[in-house]
Amino acid sequence: MSLPMNRxxxxxxxxxxxxxxxxxxxxxxxxYPQRVSGSxxxxxxxxxxxxxxxxxxLPFVRWNRGLGAPDQAVLxxxxxxxxxxxxIELWPQEVYYFTGLLILxxxxxxxxxxxxxxxxxxxxxxxxxxTDLFYAVERWIEGDxxxxxxxxxxxxxxxxxxxxxxxxxxxxxxxxWTGGAWVLYFSDAxxxxxxxxxxxxxxxxxxxxxxxTASTYLLAGxxxxxxxxxxxxxxxxxxxxxxxWALNVTYKYDRGEPRCSVKKAFDLRSLGEKVGDxxxxxxxxxxxxxxxxxRDGAQLGCIQCGLCIDACDTVMKKIGRPxxxxxxxxxxxxxxxxxxxxxxxxxxxxxxxxxASLIVIVCTVMLYALVTRSLLDxxxxxxxxxxxxxxxxxxxxxxxxxxxxxxxxxDRVIAIDIDGPANAQVHVVGAxxxxxxxxxxxxxxxxxxxxxxxxxxxLDGKAExxxxxxxxxxxxxxxxxxxxxxxxxxx
Amino acid sequence: xxxxxxxxxxxxxxxxxHEWDGIKELNTPxxxxxxxxxxxxxxxxxxxxxxxPAWPLVTNYTTGLFHYSTRASVADxxxxxxxxxxxxxxxxxxxxxxxxxxxxxxxALARARGxxxxxxxxxxxxxxxxxxxxxxxxxxxxDWLWGGSLDxxxxxxxxxxxxGHSKASQMLAFxxxxxxxxxxxxxxxNYVRSLSGLATAPGQDAxxxxxxxxxxxxxxxxxxxxxxxxxxxPNLTDQIWLYGSDEATxxxxxxxxxxGVMPAWSGRLDPVTIKALTVYVHSLGGGK
Numbered sequence: 001m002s003l004p005m006n007r008x009x010x011x012x013x014x015x016x017x018x019x020x021x022x023x024x025x026x027x028x029x030x031x032y033p034q035r036v037s038g039s040x041x042x043x044x045x046x047x048x049x050x051x052x053x054x055x056x057x058l059p060f061v062r063w064n065r066g067l068g069a070p071d072q073a074v075l076x077x078x079x080x081x082x083x084x085x086x087x088i089e090l091w092p093q094e095v096y097y098f099t100g101l102l103i104l105x106x107x108x109x110x111x112x113x114x115x116x117x118x119x120x121x122x123x124x125x126x127x128x129x130x131t132d133l134f135y136a137v138e139r140w141i142e143g144d145x146x147x148x149x150x151x152x153x154x155x156x157x158x159x160x161x162x163x164x165x166x167x168x169x170x171x172x173x174x175x176x177w178t179g180g181a182w183v184l185y186f187s188d189a190x191x192x193x194x195x196x197x198x199x200x201x202x203x204x205x206x207x208x209x210x211x212x213t214a215s216t217y218l219l220a221g222x223x224x225x226x227x228x229x230x231x232x233x234x235x236x237x238x239x240x241x242x243x244x245w246a247l248n249v250t251y252k253y254d255r256g257e258p259r260c261s262v263k264k265a266f267d268l269r270s271l272g273e274k275v276g277d278x279x280x281x282x283x284x285x286x287x288x289x290x291x292x293x294x295r296d297g298a299q300l301g302c303i304q305c306g307l308c309i310d311a312c313d314t315v316m317k318k319i320g321r322p323x324x325x326x327x328x329x330x331x332x333x334x335x336x337x338x339x340x341x342x343x344x345x346x347x348x349x350x351x352x353x354x355x356a357s358l359i360v361i362v363c364t365v366m367l368y369a370l371v372t373r374s375l376l377d378x379x380x381x382x383x384x385x386x387x388x389x390x391x392x393x394x395x396x397x398x399x400x401x402x403x404x405x406x407x408x409x410x411d412r413v414i415a416i417d418i419d420g421p422a423n424a425q426v427h428v429v430g431a432x433x434x435x436x437x438x439x440x441x442x443x444x445x446x447x448x449x450x451x452x453x454x455x456x457x458x459l460d461g462k463a464e465x466x467x468x469x470x471x472x473x474x475x476x477x478x479x480x481x482x483x484x485x486x487x488x489x490x491x
Numbered sequence: 492x493x494x495x496x497x498x499x500x501x502x503x504x505x506x507x508x509h510e511w512d513g514i515k516e517l518n519t520p521x522x523x524x525x526x527x528x529x530x531x532x533x534x535x536x537x538x539x540x541x542x543x544p545a546w547p548l549v550t551n552y553t554t555g556l557f558h559y560s561t562r563a564s565v566a567d568x569x570x571x572x573x574x575x576x577x578x579x580x581x582x583x584x585x586x587x588x589x590x591x592x593x594x595x596x597x598x599a600l601a602r603a604r605g606x607x608x609x610x611x612x613x614x615x616x617x618x619x620x621x622x623x624x625x626x627x628x629x630x631x632x633x634d635w636l637w638g639g640s641l642d643x644x645x646x647x648x649x650x651x652x653x654x655g656h657s658k659a660s661q662m663l664a665f666x667x668x669x670x671x672x673x674x675x676x677x678x679x680x681n682y683v684r685s686l687s688g689l690a691t692a693p694g695q696d697a698x699x700x701x702x703x704x705x706x707x708x709x710x711x712x713x714x715x716x717x718x719x720x721x722x723x724x725p726n727l728t729d730q731i732w733l734y735g736s737d738e739a740t741x742x743x744x745x746x747x748x749x750x751g752v753m754p755a756w757s758g759r760l761d762p763v764t765i766k767a768l769t770v771y772v773h774s775l776g777g778g779k
Contacts, residue, residue: 383620385620389631429598430592451595452602454776
């Protein structure tokens with residue numbers, strides 16, 4: 001796309017008062033996608049139903065975690081700093097799992113791109129899914145492409161106004177429910193729905209619903225393909241990541257050109273001349289949600305949703321020519337067909353293998369980290385002031401702060417043992433030792449407990465100035481253990 | 492300037508019509524969005540003057556319709572903090588000292604409150620870590636002049652030591668007041684050192700020292716020198732020395748006497764705060 005920065009301004013333009021600098025933004029041309037049916041349209045309906053279904057209904061899925069714990073399958077609990085995903089419960093310090101998920105998402109995106117181009121853009125991106133839904137509503141209320149173009153260019157009748165109001169009302173309802181579903185991920189969904197209905201929900205819930213209602217309405221109702229063309233970084237990155245083997249929605253110009261009408265093509269064919277299959281019916285342009293002409297070749301505006309394939313196939317069937325004049329293909333095969341060679345496809349190549357193995361590696365690492373993560377942990381912090389205390393009998397005491405993490409959903413009893421100076425005694429402030437020198441404490445479920453622990457040792461003057469000390473924590477029921485290392489210091 | 496529609500033939504763009512030595516200036520107006528934003532900021536500023544404090548007057552300033560001031564907002568936040576704290580502290584007020592120490596949640600709350608109060612009020616003498624200094628007891632150890640149980644610690648915090656609100660006790664200035672002669676002081680000082688197993692100077696008579704101790708010191712420090720918490724008289728047989736255990740320091744102590752003073756806090760800190768402070772101090776070393 002060349003930006004008309006240095007175009008010559010005609011005197012007419014100047015006389016019309018248009019003496020502003022040339023715009024950085026091509027004037028918006030409203031797109032009126034036409035109804036289309038076919039295999040890709042069916043795939044898109046299916047994926048839309050799946051994606052929206054998951055998004056809208058997931059907060060209501062329940063998952064029993066026992067008494068006192070939230071029973072929502074997917075919940076981001078900010079006040080209590082927990083993230084729940086079915087059987088997984090993450091603490092803030094485990095947020096690096098999300099880094100793993102993001103890496104996984106990125107590489108999956110790259111793999112999709114290497115295999116079938118902008119699969120994400122065409123079928124799965126929220127912008128595409130919601131815009132598609134909004135277009136469906138628009139077609140349902142205001143009619144198909146031609147009716148909408150006619151209505152927009154004609155006068156504003158009462159009927160047209162009524163339809164327009166209805167359309168925006170439905171759009172706003174969808175947008176509102178989109179924002180509503182969003183906030184349900186952050187609080188108990190049934191409770192929040194009731195609170196929202198009775199106007200007792202916290203203000204922040206209404207604010208976020210408002211923000212997401214506005215963004216959904218504006219992005220899917222108005223910005224639409226402008227998001228893909230101007231706002232989204234992925235098309236730019238995608239162009240840099242793709243290679244010549246990736247399958248993209250392609251107009252097979254080797255088959256399509258030269259274009260001519262059905263009748264003329266019939267005549268020329270009967271004379272034995274070579275003519276293209278494209279009859280220039282413009283159906284591929286009419287159905288395109290971003291308003292481009294796929295026959296111009298690969299381009300930034302093409303989100304590769306495959307709807308032009310459906311449109312072209314319909315026409316090809318009607319005129320009795322083979323389908324897939326537009327289809328998933330690449331330039332290599334176009335050139336090979338021109339040269340009379342057989343098509344080849346290489347889904348398995350270095351690039352896809354690297355992406356796939358990266359996905360496997362990241363998945364394995366994440367799974368390993370998840371399975372082996374400790375559900376009992378202890379951290380230790382030595383007193384800084386005073387570092388050591390001399391007691392009346394001459395023995396030495398060091399104070400420590402121990403922080404225990406119990407990530408299980410039930411209370412448990414742990415015992416504290418120390419490996420350190422000979423004959424060292426350990427005392428937990430506020431806890432009585434049932435067994436001498438082996439304090440036992442109760443850790444409440446799903447929480448951290450901070451305790452002050454005093455270690456006393458009788459050491460003669462020849463002892464090392466500092467010696468290592470290890471706090472071993474053992475769940476006396478389950479046997480789970482954790483430990484932390486620090487030092488025992490002489491004054 | 493848009494009335495000047497001279498076209499620059501090189502760039503094809505309009506000029507301002509100004510010409511210097513045959514060079515014409517291209518018309519490059521500010522972008523409209525920039526101009527509109529600029530006007531919007533001016534409008535915003537005017538609105539700001541109206542609602543917020545803006546203009547200095549001779550003795551005052553314009554307070555604006557919102558009557559906003561940072562001082563008032565700090566006062567508001569402090570008040571809401573106090574309200575929030577009050578609810579939590581009420582729980583501490585209703586629990587006994589022993590119960591607070593046994594309940595992990597209450598213990599954590601009392602320690603958190605106690606630590607800040609300690610830093611604000613006690614740290615100047617006892618140190619930020621309560622490790623004490625010469626003449627100021629270390630609160631992390633197990634040697635307590637006035638008693639190290641929860642109740643005794645709370646009593647000490649409430650009424651202080653030799654503050655005029657607590658039991659009076661005074662160590663005599665045995666040398667300065669002429670009760671003991673110089674050589675007697677040296678003898679008893681060496682005897683006191685021997686109580687905790689410290690080396691004594693050669694030629695000192697332990698029996699003589701014991702006699703002087705029994706006549707002068709035992710009434711407060713006890714026959715065996717184990718001290719008496721009623722009078723805040725330290726145990727002289729242990730390893731902890733408030734002022735120092737070397738001979739010179741002991742001679743100085745006996746000559747001039749010692750009477751460390753701690754103020755009473757019950758008037759300055761509210762009862763719940765004192766409770767929290769007690770639990771905090773007791774948790775440092777477990778008392779005794």
